[in-house]
Amino acid sequence: MLTHNRVQLALHHLREGEGRPLLLLHGLGDRSPATVPDWASAWTGPVHALDVTGHGMSTVPAGGGYS
Secondary structure, eight states: OEEETTEEEEEEEEEOOSSSOEEEEOOTTOOOOSSOOGGGTTOOSOEEEEEOTTSTTOOOOTTOSOO
16 A cells, blocks of 8 residues: 555555566546456566555545545
8 A cells, every 4th residue: 555645545566577667557437457457468577556546445535535
């Protein structure tokens, strides 16, 4: 988990690797994948995914996460 102000953001380490890391960000109303997607399987570096506020395992601050 990453902490930003009052929010806990879930950072998922999907795969270790050598070289440049890849960070996956999900679309609206979605969450991070549990495994590396097929389209990213050729990436040789580490692969991570981030759940934005209120999605997946990330929290929502009191009063809501968006304005």
